[in-house]
Amino acid sequence: MMQKFISSVQIILLLSWTTVCLFGQSFPGKPKIVRCRSLEKDTFSCWWKPGSDGRLPTNYTLFYSKDSEEKIYECPDYRTSGPNSCYFDKKHTNHRTTYNITVMATNEFGSNSSDPQYVDVTCIVQPDSPVDLSLETKTSAGVTDLWAKWSPPPSAHNSSSWHVYHYELRFKPEEEEKWETVSVGVQTQYKVVKLNAGLKYGVQVRCMLDCGEWSEWSPERQIQIPNGQSPPEKPTIIKCRSPEKETFTCWWKPGLDGGHPTNYTLLYSKEGEEQIYECPDYRTAGPNSCYFDKKHTSFWTIYNITVKATNEMGSNSSDPHYVDVTYIVQPDPPVNVTLELKKPINRKPYLVLTWFPPPLADVRSGWLTLEYELRLKPEEGEEWETIFVGQQTQYKMFSLNPGKKYIVQIHCKPDHHGSWSEWSSEKYIQIPSDYRVKDMIVWIIVGVLSSLICLIMSWTMVLKGYRMIAFILPPVPGPKIKGIDTHLLEAGKSEELLSALGCHGFPPTSDCEELLIEYLEVEDSEDQQLRQSHNNGHPGKNAKMTSKETDSDSGRGSCDSPSLLSEKCRESCTLPSKLPSQDVREIHENNAGKKGWETQCVASSEDKALPFNIAGTKSSTWPAANTHPSTFAYHSTVDAQKITLSTTNVNAAPVLVGNEEKHQSRYSTSETLCEENLEKQREMENMHSKNDQSTIQVNQNKLNEKSSFLNAKIMDYVEVHKVRQDENSAVLLKHKENNGKIEKYTISGNSKEYTKVSTVVDHNILVLMPDPRVQHTPVYQEPAKEMSQTLQQGQVEKNMSYCLPVPSECQREAGGSEYMDPSSFMPSFK
Amino acid sequence: CHTSRMPTPKGKELAQNLPREELTHLILKLLQAWKEPLSHFNQHIEHHQELSDDSLSKAKQISNMVHELKTGVEKVTEKARFSINSLNGMASSEAAGLSISNEANLMSDSDFIHCFRRDSNKVQSYLKILKCKIMPENSC
Numbered sequence: 009m010m011q012k013f014i015s016s017v018q019i020i021l022l023l024s025w026t027t028v029c030l031f032g033q034s035f036p037g038k039p040k041i042v043r044c045r046s047l048e049k050d051t052f053s054c055w056w057k058p059g060s061d062g063r064l065p066t067n068y069t070l071f072y073s074k075d076s077e078e079k080i081y082e083c084p085d086y087r088t089s090g091p092n093s094c095y096f097d098k099k100h101t102n103h104r105t106t107y108n109i110t111v112m113a114t115n116e117f118g119s120n121s122s123d124p125q126y127v128d129v130t131c132i133v134q135p136d137s138p139v140d141l142s143l144e145t146k147t148s149a150g151v152t153d154l155w156a157k158w159s160p161p162p163s164a165h166n167s168s169s170w171h172v173y174h175y176e177l178r179f180k181p182e183e184e185e186k187w188e189t190v191s192v193g194v195q196t197q198y199k200v201v202k203l204n205a206g207l208k209y210g211v212q213v214r215c216m217l218d219c220g221e222w223s224e225w226s227p228e229r230q231i232q233i234p235n236g237q238s239p240p241e242k243p244t245i246i247k248c249r250s251p252e253k254e255t256f257t258c259w260w261k262p263g264l265d266g267g268h269p270t271n272y273t274l275l276y277s278k279e280g281e282e283q284i285y286e287c288p289d290y291r292t293a294g295p296n297s298c299y300f301d302k303k304h305t306s307f308w309t310i311y312n313i314t315v316k317a318t319n320e321m322g323s324n325s326s327d328p329h330y331v332d333v334t335y336i337v338q339p340d341p342p343v344n345v346t347l348e349l350k351k352p353i354n355r356k357p358y359l360v361l362t363w364f365p366p367p368l369a370d371v372r373s374g375w376l377t378l379e380y381e382l383r384l385k386p387e388e389g390e391e392w393e394t395i396f397v398g399q400q401t402q403y404k405m406f407s408l409n410p411g412k413k414y415i416v417q418i419h420c421k422p423d424h425h426g427s428w429s430e431w432s433s434e435k436y437i438q439i440p441s442d443y444r445v446k447d448m449i450v451w452i453i454v455g456v457l458s459s460l461i462c463l464i465m466s467w468t469m470v471l472k473g474y475r476m477i478a479f480i481l482p483p484v485p486g487p488k489i490k491g492i493d494t495h496l497l498e499a500g501k502s503e504e505l506l507s508a509l510g511c512h513g514f515p516p517t518s519d520c521e522e523l524l525i526e527y528l529e530v531e532d533s534e535d536q537q538l539r540q541s542h543n544n545g546h547p548g549k550n551a552k553m554t555s556k557e558t559d560s561d562s563g564r565g566s567c568d569s570p571s572l573l574s575e576k577c578r579e580s581c582t583l584p585s586k587l588p589s590q591d592v593r594e595i596h597e598n599n600a601g602k603k604g605w606e607t608q609c610v611a612s613s614e615d616k617a618l619p620f621n622i623a624g625t626k627s628s629t630w631p632a633a634n635t636h637p638s639t640f641a642y643h644s645t646v647d648a649q650k651i652t653l654s655t656t657n658v659n660a661a662p663v664l665v666g667n668e669e670k671h672q673s674r675y676s677t678s679e680t681l682c683e684e685n686l687e688k689q690r691e692m693e694n695m696h697s698k699n700d701q702s703t704i705q706v707n708q709n710k711l712n713e714k715s716s717f718l719n720a721k722i723m724d725y726v727e728v729h730k731v732r733q734d735e736n737s738a739v740l741l742k743h744k745e746n747n748g749k750i751e752k753y754t755i756s757g758n759s760k761e762y763t764k765v766s767t768v769v770d771h772n773i774l775v776l777m778p779d780p781r782v783q784h785t786p787v788y789q790e791p792a793k794e795m796s797q798t799l800q801q802g803q804v805e806k807n808m809s810y811c812l813p814v815p816s817e818c819q820r821e822a823g824g825s826e827y828m829d830p831s832s833f834m835p836s837f838k
Numbered sequence: 839c840h841t842s843r844m845p846t847p848k849g850k851e852l853a854q855n856l857p858r859e860e861l862t863h864l865i866l867k868l869l870q871a872w873k874e875p876l877s878h879f880n881q882h883i884e885h886h887q888e889l890s891d892d893s894l895s896k897a898k899q900i901s902n903m904v905h906e907l908k909t910g911v912e913k914v915t916e917k918a919r920f921s922i923n924s925l926n927g928m929a930s931s932e933a934a935g936l937s938i939s940n941e942a943n944l945m946s947d948s949d950f951i952h953c954f955r956r957d958s959n960k961v962q963s964y965l966k967i968l969k970c971k972i973m974p975e976n977s978c
Binding site for chain 1: 962
């Protein structure tokens with residue numbers, strides 16, 4: 009029974025054990041941190057060995073804390089160093105800290121953590137090798153010691169401040185393989201003894217921190233242990249110098265002495281001589297030097313110098329060195345450098361720098377001539393300014409900044425071949441700051457004055473701002489259209505305006521027509537009365553004009569004004585358009601010996617139409633006209649206006665008045681034509697008054713001179729030269745060919761006299777025909793007839809009336825007053 | 839150098855101890871000795887392709903300067919009324935100069951230049967000493 013029981017229990021245990029074994033899962037075993045190493049600088053890794061994993065997948069996590077901090081970090085990198093490792097990169101590696109590391113294994117059942125491992129980073133990082141290993145052999149008493157010196161590795165982190173390096177040195181002869189290692193301790197030098205002379209040895213050294221690892225071995229240095237048997241090495245001559253061109257010194261550098269005390273001798277020979285001399289003085293100039301005094305110094309001869317090193321084993325000579333003393337002169341620096349600040353009156357103070365040549369140089373006899381050079385810079389400055397001074401021993405400096413501190417140095421050189429001396433010791437200059445009261449006063453005054461001026465300016469601006477502005481920026485004048493009174497326009501009094509233009513009523517009424525017709529009727533002697541009546545009318549009109557004169561001076565739409573008449577009179581002047589033909593006809597009929605008109609007041613439907621005046625020359629012809637009623641050169645509205653004016657100004661122009669009647673028709677015609685231009689005539693009056701003198705004179709002249717002509721047709725009609733198609737479509741009348749002068753228009757047989765309007769062509773062109781009645785131009789009669797015939801046909805195209813505008817220049821010449829100046833017309837009608 | 843045989847003082851004291859006339863004579867002798875060789879040298883180097891025009895012009899300039907210097911020194915001696923037996927001295931030196939010049943023609947170019955450099959330095963130093971002897975007030 010018992011046996012059975014026991015066996016069952018065993019079976020059960022076995023079963024359970026098996027089960028457990030088969031399915032045995034428990035929490036993991038304890039991992040163990042194997043080691044931590046630093047493979048690279050500033051990084052390290054830790055490896056652990058997992059415990060039993062309890063047959064379940066187990067996660068391993070590494071936790072660490074630094075020093076005694078509470079915070080726990082997790083491993084930053086599980087992969088880099090392989091499985092079961094943790095890699096601490098640079099960021100996580102702190103050299104001064106001690107890491108407390110534990111690894112925890114976790115599975116479904118639970119977790120188990122390893123024992124903590126304390127890691128001092130410094131100790132696990134491998135240090136760098138020692139540097140600057142130098143070897144030196146010292147032979148004394150036949151025994152040669154090798155001294156090795158080095159420096160600890162440069163520690164960038166200062167982490168080894170409390171860590172001490174231990175050093176180890178090893179050496180071996182070159183040919184052998186095995187190193188002999190010596191522990192040095194904490195010192196950085198070591199004497200290696202018992203070296204075989206004559207062999208070449210290699211030496212290395214390495215270090216270790218007290219808790220860490222050994223560094224790598226430093227690079228090998230080799231040294232030859234001098235054999236006591238060898239002769240010395242060849243010395244070399246460094247340089248030879250003469251400070252004052254009287255003596256000189258040579259220095260050499262010894263080579264290795266081969267283990268025995270070595271003697272050095274300097275031997276020289278001169279050019280051209282065979283004899284060899286030895287250095288006269290080894291001492292004066294110091295060790296390894298030779299001093300040649302005056303006696304032994306010759307110039308312009310080449311020295312052949314060699315140095316011989318001698319020891320027990322033998323001797324060795326240096327290479328020969330050839331020297332001509334003349335060319336090796338290097339003087340001492342100048343002495344007694346003094347500065348003096350000189351302050352002349354009324355001038356800026358300047359600095360005088362003086363110095364003396366070096367004492368040894370014999371400048372007085374001229375044997376050695378020195379040239380000097382100085383350099384200076386401001387104390388804070390970086391670059392020196394070098395000034396070559398020449399042979400003088402003083403220098404004046406003018407251009408220094410006051411208040412600043414300067415450093416000055418001088419050096420010298422022989423004027424011929426040679427080298428520069430050393431710079432003299434630094435000399436400091438302080439420039440006194442130049443604060444003159446005068447300057448400040450001047451500036452203060454200037455400031456006060458300018459502020460005063462500004463104040464005044466601002467005051468004037470404030471008070472008379474507008475005027476100033478107007479003065480500075482004159483207002484842009486608006487367009488002035490002749491014939492239009494802008495003020496009237498603005499005022500909106502169109503009626504007045506229109507009346508000003510001479511168009512009574514708008515649209516034109518029959519009045520206009522009547523008047524025009526009226527005027528037309530007046531002709532020659534028959535109509536003198538009429539003329540007179542008209543004349544009377546004129547004054548009235550003139551009076552009107554005068555009354556209206558007070559209106560603006562612009563836009564008196566007369567025939568004269570090139571502008572606006574067209575506009576305003578467009579319709580009102582339809583009648584006038586007829587005028588030419590009528591006029592001509594009438595004139596033709598009357599046969600009064602008058603000349604036809606040249607001038608028509610033509611208003612074109614186009615805006616361009618401007619009152620035109622066919623004019624011969626203006627005033628010149630007009631006088632003629634004056635004298636001869638029959639001859640009437642009506643050049644322009646100007647003239648017409650003049651005439652008009654003359655009618656009114658009896659006093660002014662007696663001559664003119666005389667002919668007034670005769671010209672009444674003209675005037676009237678002109679007036680009618682230019683009825684719109686009543687105002688304008690007023691203008692003309694005014695203008696005429698200006699020109700009275702000239703015209704009168706001309707008239708008088710004409711009268712005087714050309715009396716004979718007066719009877720004849722004096723009309724001086726100017727050929728139509730061309731029609732200006734520009735804005736002011738003007739018909740320019742050609743000056744008469746026979747007349748050399750503008751003033752004189754003598755009527756000759758050759759001249760054509762176009763007194764009548766023949767036809768109107770092309771809206772712009774007025775074809776004139778000579779007056780067929782003019783007897784002294786029989787030549788033209790036919791054409792005149794023809795023309796008259798054509799005229800009679802009444803070819804008026806398109807109701808277009810043209811006003812030949814006064815050339816704009818003339819208007820301009822009137823000074824912008826828009827009064828035409830007859831005198832100004834003269835040139836334009838050339 | 840062809841002028842090496844001329845007895846010239848080789849030190850300051852030696853030069854200073856010379857009387858003025860002798861020094862002047864020496865200078866003139868030296869200058870005279872170089873007159874011929876220089877012109878010969880100029881002719882010689884004109885055919886050198888590798889020399890730049892500057893060098894050639896410089897060489898000509900130098901020979902001119904030597905000539906002018908000699909003339910100047912002669913004038914100075916006249917003015918200072920040195921009682922140098924210049925005529926005799928020059929005559930003899932002329933002869934010597936000719937022989938020397940022949941020697942000079944045999945020198946290589948670099949030697950020629952080297953010798954000339956040295957002798958011009960000599961002349962310069964002697965002249966300076968002479969100057970300070972005659973007119974000690976000017977920067978002496």
